[in-house]
Amino acid sequence: MPVTVTTSGGRAHTGYFYYLAWPGLSRIVPAAGPVGGGNTVELIGVNLSTARVVHFGDAVTFPTVVSDRQVLVTAPPASGPGTVPVHVTTIGGVSNRLLYTYTAAPSVSRVCPATGPVTGGTTIVLTGTGLARATGVTIGGVPARSFRAYSDTLIVAVTPPGDPGPADITVTTPGGMVTVLNAFGYKTASATAVTSTPDPAVVGQPVTLTATVASVAPGAGAPTGTVTFDFGDGTSPLTTPVSGGLATVTHAYTGTSGSSPFTITGTYNGDADFTASSGTDTQTVNRAATTTAVISTPNPSTTGDRVTVTATVAPVAPGAGTPTGTVTLAITGRTPQTVALTNGTATASFNPLPKGTHSVTANYNGDVGFASSAGTAVQTVP
Template identity: 40%
Template sequence: MAPVVTSVSPTQGNPAGGTPVTINGSGFTGASAVRFGPNLATNVVIVSDTQITARTPPGSGTVRITVTGPMGTSTQNVFFSYTTVAAPVLTALSPSSGPTGGGNTVTITGTNLTGATQVLFGPTPATILTNTPTQITATAPPGTGTTNVTVTTPGGTSNPLSYTYVTTPAPTITTLSPSSGPTTGGNTVTITGTNLTGATQVLFGPTPATILTNTPTQITATAPPGTGTTNVTVTTPGGTSNPLSYTYVTTPAPTITTLSPSSGPTTGGNTVTITGTNLTGATQVLFGPTPATILTNTPTQITATAPPGTGTTNVTVTTPGGTSNPLSYTYVTTPAPTITTLSPSSGPTTGGNTVTITGTNLTGATQVLFGPTPATILTNTPTQITATAPAGPPSVVNVTVTTAGGISNPLSYIYVAAPIVIGVSPQFGPDAGGNSVTITGSNLALASAVNFGPNPATGLTVISDNQLTATAPPGTGTVVVTVTTPGGTSTLGPGNPYYTYLGAPVINTLIPDTGSSLGGDSVTINGANLTYTDSVTFGGTPASFSVLSDTLAVATAPAHAAGTVGVQLHTPAGNSNTLPFTYDPA
């Protein structure tokens, strides 16, 4: 089968020829000629059956590339364009110097750098990492002295820029901290010194350590396992440092002396303090076969979370020094909690009030539920829990407590809607108080207090969920009447929850103070606190009247037998004093 050409890279080059190209395809073994149009390529190398490298011959325009082999010539349409490509120009190297061992990244800045085929540091090719029209990054090869860096593209070879190879000073190490550690390794060692940049290896004797951090003056590394005293060295491009001694220490086995507590619930989850010696670096705490979670660890004490278990089991501690002696730990079956009272047993739908739950076996409560809703636990003793009730709709819900021993019996808790006051009757009364007032609204059944402004009423009697009565306290002015229940205190809403305190009415003068026994005379009454007058009587006989102001009323004297009678007014605050009015014979 004739050769097959699938691609060429690059796809364009200088008309003068000489552009290095890579041709990809198949059937290249034994190829005898590579042509760019009619012209033979030079420097042809058959890399494999699928790849050829060559340099382009001189040419112009766009030409087809063909490969001729023992079975014929390729026929695919793979083209190469001869174009005038500007030669690359270099303007900067960063950095412009580096270690003689090479390996550092150098950024080359310039123009016309697209399609770079080679970067040379003197005679030595560098590895190209990235290539854009204005920048190339490359890995510097090893070298010495000052050399020229050039870039080759299809447009030619660039101007040179100087690059200096610097002899890297050998590293020196002055201290190890710590200078000893466990035979199991794994501890962090800080190595201080100079010329430590670019450390490639840290050895503890013949064994490499894991390098964690590296600065010019400090390395941190994880010590490998080892025994005895060994030399630590650091290797950089500048060579290998002086050695410093590091001693592997046999760690003594841990010993445990007490567990506190030495028993706990079968569900685990409680914190156990383990006291002893040589406990540093504990890797495991076992309760029988089950690992515990280690919380804190010092040379003489460990705190751990006990796992679930049953019966009596052994607790052991494992460190790099081995496994400790065992101490007994007993799993105790925790009795289920029982709750006997809630105080209070009702509260507002908004929640937020504190409820005290009394009972037994309440230690270690993990949850308090009001119906399906968790409450916030504030305090917890074996016989009492205080919790913040969550919000809930008006309803009766079950309160339960969960501990390691299970879930308690339920107790009922009532969510009470806030009371609403829509009216009071009467709306007026004497400032001395003492009169009965009927209060209407909703959610009043559990009323525990009624206030007239800041003053508490007495004689509270609940008639229904919509009505109650109370005895007004002394007061002045107009006040808001509020009702308090487990659902909260009523707030201003629809209706008229106001009550006005009135002074007792007073009559100062009657003008005239005489009239015909036939009645019909207009009598002007001067006095005080007359605004809410609801009746005027002449000797007990009602008169028609009108109130003109708080100090003035006008009444029409009713018919009456001749003689002198008392005139009196009445308001919600009570009866006024009486003044005499004389009826003359008709």
């Protein structure tokens, strides 16, 4: 509006006075930055064309006016992490306040797991500090397939595809950037197949278990290292080296335990170039056949002699081991006796027999690992 000066000598027009609207801020981009400052911050709002200074808490910096709705400013340094109010002073007045956060530089102290396949897709956990506002994660210079900062100390990311070998991990936050050298190892995927022979087998028969470990296309090469076999019968696993892509062990099952077929697992433990993998097979184990031999002593006996009957139970090859359970021993004319096997034998004593020829029998009743069998003999009393 025009400005007029009036005196006793008259009135004169001296110029114009402009009323400027009060400035207002609606957005600050980015809303966080490093403690050391130096990054460019964009302030968006209205009536900013006459901006003179920008306040970051108690610090003052001078803006570059882009338009009435936008100014750029270099963030000043701060004494430490924290949030400060930001406002603009223009010829028209002082704006409202927005919040700006000074963020500490990030650090990464642990990556778990530290290896994965070259095809990517491994979910890794990054542990450290200053991670809450992460804006980017790269593995081997390639952006992670996805990532999420769950707290100031934890990020979960999914690896992208990569080349075999070690890869750096870089995390970018408003507070800065951290790179952990060789933090993740890309490995060629492996596949493990397990076979067993003979199948079925019987209790005590040696079974050969073979794990075949191979690279998964497009990978190539021969995996080395070890394979751990779990036989599925509760016995201790066994670890054996891989040679020429094969790992072989021999195992004899000591019983069916009601669990046949047993699930065999072969776990390849990986090496510097190949990921771990596992495969399974099933092994059927049947009860081994047995033979039962029986003798009576003394034989011949007199009418006053007690007679001792002894049964010996043994497996039939290729079965092996020591049968357990009970044997029912009998002599014609006497009450049968059922006796427990001890180290494969069972013994019972019978009262004296009358003169004549008597039938002696031993019936092995079997157990979880060995099938039943029977034996006979003749006891003579002259």
